[in-house]
Amino acid sequence: MIRVFHLNKSYNYPDMVLKDVSFEVKRGEFVYLSGPSGAGKTTLFRLLFADLSPDSGQIVVNGIDVSRARVKSIARLRRRMGIVFQDYKLIPSYTVFDNVALALEVTGYPRSRIQKTVWKVLKTVGIERQINRFPPQLSGGEQQRVAIARALVNSPDLILADEPTGNLDYEIADEIMQIFNTINERGTTVVMVTHNRSLLQRFKKKVFYLDRGQLQAYVWPDAC
Amino acid sequence: MIRKPSYIYPLLKLTANNIRRHPVINLISISIIAVAMLLLSLYFLAYNNASRIVSAWRSDLRVIVYLDDDIAADRLAELKNYCRDLDEVVSLEYVSREQALENFRKTLDEDEDFLKDLPENPLPASLELVLDAEVSSLGDVEHLARQLERQVGVAEVVYGSRWLRHLFSLLRVVKYFGFLFAAFLSLMTVFIVASTIRLSLFSRREIIRVLHLVGASRWFVAMPYLLEGIFQGTLASLLALGLAYGGFLSFRDWLHAQVPQWPIAASLKFFSPVFIVVFLCLGTGLGIAGFLLSSRWNFRD
Numbered sequence A: 001m002i003r004v005f006h007l008n009k010s011y012n013y014p015d016m017v018l019k020d021v022s023f024e025v026k027r028g029e030f031v032y033l034s035g036p037s038g039a040g041k042t043t044l045f046r047l048l049f050a051d052l053s054p055d056s057g058q059i060v061v062n063g064i065d066v067s068r069a070r071v072k073s074i075a076r077l078r079r080r081m082g083i084v085f086q087d088y089k090l091i092p093s094y095t096v097f098d099n100v101a102l103a104l105e106v107t108g109y110p111r112s113r114i115q116k117t118v119w120k121v122l123k124t125v126g127i128e129r130q131i132n133r134f135p136p137q138l139s140g141g142e143q144q145r146v147a148i149a150r151a152l153v154n155s156p157d158l159i160l161a162d163e164p165t166g167n168l169d170y171e172i173a174d175e176i177m178q179i180f181n182t183i184n185e186r187g188t189t190v191v192m193v194t195h196n197r198s199l200l201q202r203f204k205k206k207v208f209y210l211d212r213g214q215l216q217a218y219v220w221p222d223a224c
Numbered sequence B: 001m002i003r004k005p006s007y008i009y010p011l012l013k014l015t016a017n018n019i020r021r022h023p024v025i026n027l028i029s030i031s032i033i034a035v036a037m038l039l040l041s042l043y044f045l046a047y048n049n050a051s052r053i054v055s056a057w058r059s060d061l062r063v064i065v066y067l068d069d070d071i072a073a074d075r076l077a078e079l080k081n082y083c084r085d086l087d088e089v090v091s092l093e094y095v096s097r098e099q100a101l102e103n104f105r106k107t108l109d110e111d112e113d114f115l116k117d118l119p120e121n122p123l124p125a126s127l128e129l130v131l132d133a134e135v136s137s138l139g140d141v142e143h144l145a146r147q148l149e150r151q152v153g154v155a156e157v158v159y160g161s162r163w164l165r166h167l168f169s170l171l172r173v174v175k176y177f178g179f180l181f182a183a184f185l186s187l188m189t190v191f192i193v194a195s196t197i198r199l200s201l202f203s204r205r206e207i208i209r210v211l212h213l214v215g216a217s218r219w220f221v222a223m224p225y226l227l228e229g230i231f232q233g234t235l236a237s238l239l240a241l242g243l244a245y246g247g248f249l250s251f252r253d254w255l256h257a258q259v260p261q262w263p264i265a266a267s268l269k270f271f272s273p274v275f276i277v278v279f280l281c282l283g284t285g286l287g288i289a290g291f292l293l294s295s296r297w298n299f300r301d
C-alpha cells in the first residue's frame, strides 16, 4: 500500500528533517509512526499525500509515485484516502455537517445519500448532537472527532491520521481506537502518528519509530 | 448502484457561500459592471436608432447625371452600362426628357398652365444613380462625379444633400468610436470581475487548501469562481438592460411631449430580442473572461 525508498527532506537545506527513510506498509496493516516531538512525523505524513515534495527518494502510495504524479492523480488518490490532520483543517464557516459532507461532495457522491452517510459517521464518532454547530463553537476534542469523521466518511482504502487522539481523553481515545480497529479489520490500511506511549501499549501494533529524522528498524511496542 | 456524480449542488453551494461572504464587494462590482454595460447599451441604442432613421433617408443619396440633348441611342446604352458597372452604384434609373417634364408638371400642380406657353421641352434627360450608403465620404462622391462628367454625352453631374452625406460620415465615425468605446468598457468589465474573483480567492484560501487536501479536482476548486464571474456578468447586463429600457421609455415620452408633431419619437425602437440575447451573452462572456484572467493570476501552480 505504501512504499518509501531512501527519502530525504529538508525545509532549509542542509538541515535535514528526514534522512534516508525507507519503509513499507502492506495492504490491510495497522501501523504506528511514533517518535519524540520534532522528530519529523508530520513531515513524513505530509509527504505521503504529496502536500510536501521530497528532496530525493521515492514514495509509492496505492501504486502511484506520489512525488512525480500529476495534480490530477494526486487529487484522485486523496479522494480514496482519509486524512486526519494534526491541526484538524476544518472550515470554520461551515457547520459540522457541511465540513464532513465536503469530503463526499468533491467525489460527486449522490446528494440524496449524503445526509444519511454523514449522519451515520458522525454517530460513529459520537458527535451527532453538534451537527449544526460551527467548529469554533466546539471543544478541541470535538473538533478532532469531526476531523476523524471527515476522514472516515468516504470509506477510504487508506487512513492517515496525525495524532488523532491527541486532544481526546482516555475513554474517547479508546473509542476512536476501537473505530480504527473495526475499519482496519474490514480491510482498510491505517497509518497512525502518535507519541502516546500508553496507547502503543494498550493497542499493540507494528511501530515505526522516528528519531531526529531517522527511522529505526521497526520494533514492537514492548521494546520502546 | 452507480449513479451519475452530482457536483451541481455542492458547486452552487460553494458559489453562493463565496458571494454571501462578500455581499458588499459583489454589490459594488456588479454595480460598476452594470454602469459600464448601461453605457454600452445606451450607446448601441442611440447608434441603432440614429442609423435606422438616417438609412430611411438613403434614397436621397442620389447622383443625377444630366445628358446632352443630342445624345445618340447607342451612346446612351453604353453610358448606362458604364454606370451600372461602377462599384458605388446600387441602382440606376433613366429619366427621359418627356418624363422629366411630366414629373415637373406634377410638382407644379395648379400652376401647370404656364408650361403650355413653352415652345419646347426645356428639360434634359438624366440618369439617376442611387449610391451605396457605405460611400458616404464627400470626397468619394466628388471623385465619382468628376469621373462621370468626363464621359462623352454627359452635360452635368449633380449630387445633393451635402448635409446628409456629412451625417453619414459622422455616423461612420461614431460607429468606429463605438467599437473603441465598447472594447474599452469590455476590458474594464473583465478587470473588475477578475479583481473581485481574486479578492474572493484570497479570502477563501483556507477553504481552497482544505478542498485540495480532501481531494477536490482542480476544476472543482475553480468552478465556483467561474460561476461567480458568470453571475456577476449576467446579473449586471440584466440590470443594465432594465435600466436602459426604463431610460429609453422615459426619453421617448419626453421627446414626444416636447415635439408632438415630430414622428421620430414613435419610430424609436428598443433592442430586438436577438440583440438582447446577444447582449446578455456578452455580459456572461465578460464574466467568464474575468474568471479566466483571474485564474491566470491565481491558479498557476
Ligand SMILES: Nc1ncnc2c1ncn2[C@@H]1O[C@H](COP(=O)(O)OP(=O)(O)OP(=O)(O)O)[C@@H](O)[C@H]1O
Binding pocket: A011, A012, A017, A035, A036, A037, A038, A039, A040, A041, A042, A043, A044, A086, A195
Ligand atoms: N513548514 C516548516 N518549515 C520549516 N521547518 C519546519 C516546517 N514544518 C516543520 N518544520 C521543522 O521540521 C522538524 C520536524 O517537524 P514535524 O512537524 O515533522 O515534527 P513532528 O514529529 O510532527 O512533531 P510533533 O510530534 O510535535 O507533531 C521540526 O524541527 C520543525 O521545526
Ligand SMILES: [Mg+2]
Binding pocket: A041, A042, A043, A086, A162
Ligand atoms: Mg506532528
